[in-house]
Amino acid sequence: MADLFDRDTPEAGPGRDDPARRAPRPLADRLRPARLSEVIGQQAVIGPDGPLGVMLASGALSSLIFWGPPGVGKTTIARLLADETDLHFHQISAIFSGVADLKKVFEAARQRRRTGQGTLLFVDEIHRFNKAQQDSFLPHMEDGTILLVGATTENPSFELNAALLSRAQVLVLERLGEDELERLAARAEAEAGRALPLDPDARRALLGMADGDGRALLNLVEQAFAWRTDTPLDTEALRTRLTRRAAQYDKSGDAHYNLISALHKSVRGSDPDAALYWFARMLDAGEDPRYLARRITRMAVEDIGLADPQAQAICLEGWATYERLGSPEGELALAQALVYLALAPKSNAVYTAYKAARRAARSTGSLVPPKHILNAPTKLMKDQGYGAGYAYDHDADEAFSGQDYFPEGMERADFYAPVERGFERDLGKRVAYFAKLRKERGGG
Incomplete structure (x- = not known):
């Protein structure tokens, strides 16, 4: 197999005999795998x-989209794929490339194809290209001018055109686990010929600081190798020398939606500890507490509902408390509301009933209310039968007339089905009681 760095391409770097090759290089570059079997992690792919x-x-490699967080090997795997399939490797970034750059890349790929050389075009941050730029890849993918490998940290189904996705297979690359990071650290120690100057606890802390990012880990390891110390450093000394890496989080990206989904589902699953964990994760990443207050209140309406009518009020009070106290004290009020929701009885009965009623309203169109419940402020309206036969419920036995309030020609619908939990257990008894009376009084 040809050596990866012997390629005659700017992207592949200088050859082994080039003086630049012998210049000091970053640890991440020195440890770059030479074949796919050397890649740490991503074995499922x-x-x-x-x-x-x-x-x-x-022997049938198709165009690909690598979807995953930073530092998990997207670029490295793309390079090695080109190496193993004898394709020319060319890399561009959607951040720095425009239409003119793409035209040059496609023309160069066509020239290579005429000489029998295929091109693997690796596009980093491919989701940054607009629709027209993404569409420009399609004819060159279809006629075999390029084999496209795109890399993105964002959900391709939201960020990439359907036409592009239909011509490429999406492969998900996962963040590196602790065992994989440990193997990477051991490989770095073997390259350096010495152990990291850390005790076992500090070593684990260093792996945690990488947050699943292999490139970040190697950067941290390289810093640690530069320290002069006679004894292994403990965790406190490590944290003094290294700033903790910020957690991966983009308020408008996948991490944002993944974490709020985890928070919501933890509350729905009645797990206050998991809910507090995801709440803390989002706050530590810089999320706006007001956004969390709004989402927590939504949870009360959507997942607790009338099983605990106090839940919504407690969320609104927590929100108001935050507005008065601000951060960080006010965040405790939101945490209290969150724990209350997690432990409250759950019901989505009203939420489900509301959606069913919306569907029914759309399907029945413009059916008018029955005339007996229409007001008749004029004589003409009275002559038309407006209000005729209306039974005033307060005058009826048990303040319940049992009349039909649905449009004429529409069968009565049962949207609301209370659950046997919390306060809705009592509401369910009321629903059943009124249904019994309605049937006795001929109202439906």
Whole structure:
């Protein structure tokens, strides 16, 4: 197999005999794998039974979209795929490239194709291209001028055109686990010929600071190797020398929606501890507490409902308390509301009934109310039968007339079905009681 760095491309770097090759290089560059079997992690994708492993074994590599967080090997795997399939590797970034750059790339790929050389075009941050730019790839993918490998940290189904997605297979790359980060650290120690100057607890803390990002870990390891110390450092000394890496979080990206989803589902699943964890994660990442206050109140309406009528009021009070106290004291009020919701009886009966009523309203169109419940402020309206036969419920036995209030020609619908939990257990008894009276009085 040809050496990855012997390629005659600017992206592949200088050859081994080039003086630049012998210049000091970052640890991450020195440890760059030379073949797919050396890649740490992503075995579900690149292993023998993974999609890439199967493609390579069959000799049929298709265009790909790598979706995953930073530092998990997207660029490295793309380079090695080009190496193993004897394709020319060309890399561009959607952040720095425009239409003119793409035209040059496509023309160069066509020239190579005429000489029998295929091109693997790796596009970093491919979701940054607009629709027209994404569409420009399609004819060149279809006629084989390029094999596209795109990399994105955002959900492709939201950020990439359907036409582009239909011509490429999306592969999900996962953040590196602690065992994989440990293997990467051990590989770095073997390259350096010495151990990291850390005790076991500090070593684990260093792996945690990387937050699943292999490139970030190697940068931290390289800093640690530069320290002069006679004894291994403990965790406190490590944290003094290194600033904790900020958690991956984009208020408008996937991490934002993934964490709020985790928070909401933890509340719905009646797990206050998990809810507090995700709440703290979002706050630590810089989320606006007002956004969390609004979402927590939504949880009360959507998932607790009338099973505990106090839940919504407690959320609104927590929100108001935050507005008065601000951060960080006011966040405790939101945390209290969150724990209350997690432990409250759950019901989405009103939420489900509301959606069913909306569907029914759309399907029945413009059916008018029955005339007996229409007001008749004029003689003409009275002559038309408006209000005729209306039974005033307060005058009826038990303040319930049992009349039909649905439009004429529409069968009575039962949207609301209370659950047997919390206060809705009592509401369910009322629903059943009124249904019994309605049937006795001929109202439906």
